[in-house]
Amino acid sequence: MQILRYAAFTTDPAGGNPAGVVLDATGLTDSEMQAAAARVNYSESAFLLPRPDGDLDVRYFSPLAEVPFCGHATVAASVAHAAANGAGPLRLHTRAGLVEVSTTESEVGEITATLVSVTPRTEEISAEVRTALLSALRWDPADLDVVLPVRAAYAGAWHPVVAAGTRARLAELNYDFPALSDLMAEQGWTTIQLIHRESESVVHSRNPFPPGGVVEDPATGAAAAALGGYLRELGLVTLPAALTIYQGDDLGRPGVITVGIPTDPTAGIHITGHAVPID
The missing domain is CATH 3.10.310.10 (Diaminopimelate Epimerase; Chain A, domain 1)
Known part of the structure; x- marks a missing residue:
């Protein structure tokens, strides 16, 4: 092949x-x-x-x-x-x-x-699972953005959305790999969508991916689509909306994901990006 x-x-x-x-x-x-x-x-x-x-x-x-x-x-x-x-x-x-x-x-x-994407949706995360997630991430509840609740989001794969109150907190990634891997396998999550929302239209993101054997995914389109659905479903964005997600900067592999969020609650989320061959 x-x-x-x-x-x-x-x-x-x-x-x-x-x-x-x-x-x-x-x-x-x-x-x-x-x-x-x-x-x-x-x-x-x-x-x-x-x-x-x-x-x-x-x-x-x-x-x-x-x-x-x-x-x-x-x-x-x-x-x-x-x-x-x-x-x-x-x-x-x-x-x-x-x-x-x-x-x-x-x-x-x-x-x-x-x-x-396929039609997105979200699900509540129980208090017990939320506590286990924050513990595995080594985050404190005080690190969270109180406007953006911790919730599982789907647009083809499941990703919990966990929003940091500051960009500095997002820049620190030092999670418990085995504990997070086990929890994600138990819950059926693909990556964790860690974000900091700079403004309604600009988001910074990081995605731990221990189930794939990867500490961090540099740019995650499926999680970006799930985030778009999450923001629409929870009324956290003015529709129709366009977001720019910056991901990979903390890894030294900067990427840019453009997210289009239609008004129709059943419509898929639009994810746009370039791609180039690696020699």
């Missing part, structure tokens, strides 16, 4: 979130895809399987396990597909549901992808 390597949510191969991409994984077994993702050793790799109707099935694997949906690998795979086949619309059938993507190419050859 040919495994391409792309950095998503950036125009710099040294920035954003790297992903492995296989444009045609026809005939590969689950174990072969898992082994390939482990060799690539990025937070996720995407495996595209062309369908007779022109749509694509897609599977996402971290180095340790399959995940139902991954935003940055979707952007990377869509840009790689556009580079090989031309820009245009794509219909991706993920384990989480249908994700429609549009790709465009600029006059200077930069390719941008916009995906539309």
Whole structure:
């Protein structure tokens, strides 16, 4: 198989979130895809399987396990597909549901992808689980932004949203890896969406990802989509809204995720970003 390597949510191969991409994984077994993702050793790799109707099935694997949906690998795979086949619309059938993507190419050859997530939703987190989460993160309740409640959010995968009251608190990431990994496995969470909201339209984010064997994911499109749904459902943003999420700065891999939040409460969240090949 040919495994391409792309950095998503950036125009710099040294920035954003790297992903492995296989444009045609026809005939590969689950174990072969898992082994390939482990060799690539990025937070996720995407495996595209062309369908007779022109749509694509897609599977996402971290180095340790399959995940139902991954935003940055979707952007990377869509840009790689556009580079090989031309820009245009794509219909991706993920384990989480249908994700429609549009790709465009600029006059200077930069390719941008916009995906539309599945319908988002949120769930309350019990006081007991919230306490365990903050303990594993080594956060104190006083560190939280009281305007943004801790809640699990979904737009293809589950991510608890935990908002820091200050950007300085977000910059400190020193969590209990085994404890957080166990809790996330127990709750079915993919990453933790740690954020600091600078303003209604600007958010800084970090995403611990111990279930994937990764301390921190540099730019997380699925969590960004979940956050967009969370803000809409809880009435914490003026609709329709556009957010800019800055992620990866604390890792030295800066990335930018643009989030479009439609007014319709059942509409998917729009996630836009660049992606570039990694040499």
